[in-house]
Amino acid sequence: MRISEQKIEQIRSSVSIVDIISEFVQLRKRGKNYVGLCPFHNEKTPSFTVNEEKQIYHCFGCHSGGNVYKFLMEYDKISFVEAVQELADKTGIELELEKNISDEQQNELEELYELNNISARYFSDQLLVNNEGEAARKYFEERKLTLKTLRVFGLGYSLPANNSFISFAEEKKLDFNKLITLGLVGRSEKGRLYDRYPGRIIFPIFSPNGRVIAFAGRKLDERTPGGKYINSPETPIYIKGRTLYGLSHAKDEIRKKGMAIIVEGYMDLLALVQNEIKNVVAVSGTAFTEEQVQLLSRYTKNVTLLFDSDTAGINASMRSIEILLGQDFEIKIATLPKGEDPDSFVNNFGKIKFQENLDKAQNFLEYQTAYYESEGMFDDSGKTADAIRELVKPAALIKDELKRSLLIKTIAKKFNLREMLIEAELNKAIKNISTLESTQQRRTNIQQKTELSDAGNKDISTTLINLQTERDLIKLLFEGDVEVIKYIFDNLNFDDFKDERHQEIVKKVSAHFLQKENIEVSLLLDEFQDEKVELYLREILFDKHSISSKWEELLPDSQSEFKLFNYAVEVVNKMKINILENLIQQNLQKLEQAENEEEKFELIKLGNELKNERLNLLKETK
Template sequence: MIPKETVELITETARIDEVVGDYVSLKKRGANLMGLCPFHNEKTPSFTVSPAKGIYKCFGCGKAGNSVNFIMEQEHVSYPDALRHLARKYNITIEEEQRSVEEIQQESEKEALYVVSQYAQKHFTHNLMETEEGRSIGLSYFKERGFSLPTIEKFQLGFAIDSYEDLLVHAKENGYSIDLLEKCGLIKTRDDGKQFDFFRGRVIFPIHNVTGKVIAFGARTLKSDKKEPKYLNSPETEIYVKSNILYGISFAKRAIISNDNCFLVEGYTDVISLSQTGIENVVASSGTSLTTGQIRLIKRYTQNITILYDGDSAGIKASFRGIDMILEEGMNVRVLLFPDGEDPDSYARNHSTEEVHQFIREHSEDFILFKTKILQQEADQDPVKKAALIRDLIASIALVPDAITRSVYIKECSKLFEIAEQTLINELNKFRRTKSAKESGADLPYTEIPEKKQEVTREEESVNELLPQEKDLVRILLNYGERDLEYEITVTEEEIGPDGKQKIHKEILQTTVAEFIVHQLLSDGLEFEQSEFAAILGDYALALEGGLILKQNHFLQQAEEIGKTAVDLVVTPYSLSAKWRDKHMIFTKLEEEKLSYMVKNAVYSYKLKKVMQFIQNIQKKLKNDITEEEVNQLLEDQMALFEVKKKLSEELGRVIIR
């Protein structure tokens, strides 16, 4: 268990902009920050972060919450594990009972896989730095590659001893589950049941997820035996899905955001060498074909990708499909070809940081123009090949979502190939129509089978009718509960007036919005139907009994549904700009300016709806087979409710709260 005081310290310390900023590139938008939602694919940012309120909200998919909710959703972890994640980020010590290895292994398998992966990484790093074999073979290799000790430590590089049971024996001695190590691909089992280390006599490159947790390994052989595969890699697991991971992303994400560009390379050493040179906004696809998941991971941090190719790369043309996928995501792609015989790793080792930066600045070019040059070399003077080249190029341009960008590319191609723009536009439109038809399923016959409508009972309808009123009252409580409020009451005096009736006079009472709403509802015995709304109202009532008024943050920082409900009710996608009001002399009343009227209207509208619900229930009971006495009582209750309904309707027709 994490102590309550520590939970409060974590939630108070964690800054939502910093927490979300580890995963999403955020841009200032008024008092808030905006970015592309990490929970669903979108091209226009609808994900809002409010540093002042400590919350996030996506107006596209509806996901919302605080820092803890964000980590739970993003990392797919439990509430306690999300707190531990934030505690590590902010160097907060959690004083909880020490968990044994057995207790750790009893947790979810996913968390256990993280634990054994971290253990293996530390074991490989120990081998590299502390064993004779590791220093003489592994460390020597890394130093020959030009990697400094700080760089080796940063990327947590390691070495696997050339033994069939080095990791196996040490893991057993330290109480780690061999089954879990096998699931991570670190241990293998032969047909005869004998277990052995999978990585042997190899330098180790740990692979980290976005938050920096070790999730897999790449291992390079140092032997000259050509029968031996150069690289071995971890299999996919619950924590490692290769198509969604980029090597180096945890080290590069902040630099990608600050540079608004991501350099994409092929291998581990390319990333490490460039990073050591000072170019930190670099990641690798680790030898795999680029995937949509990897592209969208980069897109969280920038709209710009520069692909760095080896000088003698034979796979440039083969990579065009992956680049088309980048264009389809609406991103900007540039390409850089290193000199013959050079790759990013060797170029970074043989040149200064400034020389590398200068080379990239001067030689990177737009992908469409780069592709044109590559394909033109193949077409030469052959008209048929040239026509095929142009269609290939137009097919790539057709994938670009932005119409203006497409238009610019069409103009460039028109100049390069001396072909009329309209001809190219016609061809482009053919591709886009075909693409649109495929996406909409227009080429597939489809008959929709209507769902059978689920019957809704009268009671459910009645409850559903109340939800908008309940929601509005809770929204007002959360946003304005602490605000002062004056309201007018009618006081009946003991003294009899000239008309023979008791005198009455008006009084103005001072209170707060929270006190007014809670008193108005609870004094009439009214409770909310929706569970989260009822819980929030109950918390306000309990606090008021102790002379306190709860602050908005009390609810925003709660876990699970109450916290999410609170976030939904305090965040709005729209606000009237002060510049708009000044410029156009449009003075629409803001909620704060009509708060008194709004509070009264919300309370009495809810009461009126509730009274009408009571009347409906009575009318339903009158249709039942009941006694005359019961009928009379129900009719009496109904008359009383009609009187209350009349008074509430009158109240709603007058503005009496100021």
């Protein structure tokens, strides 16, 4: 399928990249940019930056970046066409797809999605149709799951015979290398292919937009080799820590009710949904991650944790509280009677009793206080002080000062202490967090400063001063108006830029400017074939590389086109001076090698002309 360039640009220009990314990432304004924790790698200090004016994003940690389409493609693991379609749906712009035979070939991601889809249908058929699926059907019947639930969530079964799925794949002529990538098939050290899920019930895992991205297989028979669960490995379309089981089915109900229930396991979720409790997602065997919280924040900022009442469940709740508070969530924690989990409770006592229990959910302070009390931490003054410090720590993660202040009052009143004491402990906790973040930021800065300047060519005339001047000129091409851009191109040639990356960037900008008479950064980035150059340009635009201190005077508050034009004249002159100094050095080398007086005379004359020209430019630049 092909979409016209005009339609792509119409859709892109009708949305704000800040608004779109804010659905996935909590962004805060910092200067002219917005910053937040990167959704593409784990980090404690925000390095993910979005520029609304240029409609691009860039992460200084993992180097991800691009325009709004690139973000959706990378975050949701979808194709370009799907990203355009998603934004078209948001904006209400009708999308017309032009068919083109050469474009009918699916890209690699699409092939992986299709293989998962075919496999999910196969597993479902083995459960619902094949006589050999009786054991799995009986298991689900004992767990009180209906046929409707099995169909809605695509549950399946992998037959016990080791080669059942492989035989199916051979019959359908599926790509075994891709099946291995997806974790549906394994290969032994001797090269033998084997099914990865024989004798297991299958839980397909869906992306937020409803595509099968992975599988989990639970064994029915304890004699089956391997652990209780076997999960898909991480693949180009699946990252475990960024997936919430059931979200594609629950997202509309979560939005409608304004809150989400978070449970641990697949069966917990299925039992609740079957009992008409649909605003529920499961972390499915992984510790609750910041990426999952960011994903959930797209739909709500209110959650109720409902984990098992055993030690593992309590520890999971404690960890989740900290992560959720750090992302500005409102949190409640529901508890179940000892020995119960959401699956057993709702099946034993019904929806009404379950809802009554949910209504009794505690806020995080009440929950943690009750836990510390059950652990005997309030039995003596030493333990009580430790418990209070533990209660204060999560409060340090709350960014809203009013909420923090109210929490201080609550803790002080509960333990009959002066607010000043609690506030002092809170400040210590905040300081500890700030110190940790500052240390991590310093490490990042040191790493960036110690990176070697990969200049892109080996011309010894390219000095750090030259590079900074060239970078300033590139920056001006994107910050200045039409007059600034024209002035730079009228006074310099492509080969005046000694760094090969700079040459490529300037050539692309020139062609783009001639075609559109302005520079659309978010479109221009897509024109680079070399990903390293595209990344390097993003780093210049987001000021990673050394830029003249002059920018601090010009941007962002005091920027004016007059100032930028004057600065452009200054930098162009500086570039010309650099060029002249190189020519003077080359001329001196030739003079040393000259063999006759006539040649020496001409070289001396040329050298004086170059020096005079340089002197005039130096006077203009001052």
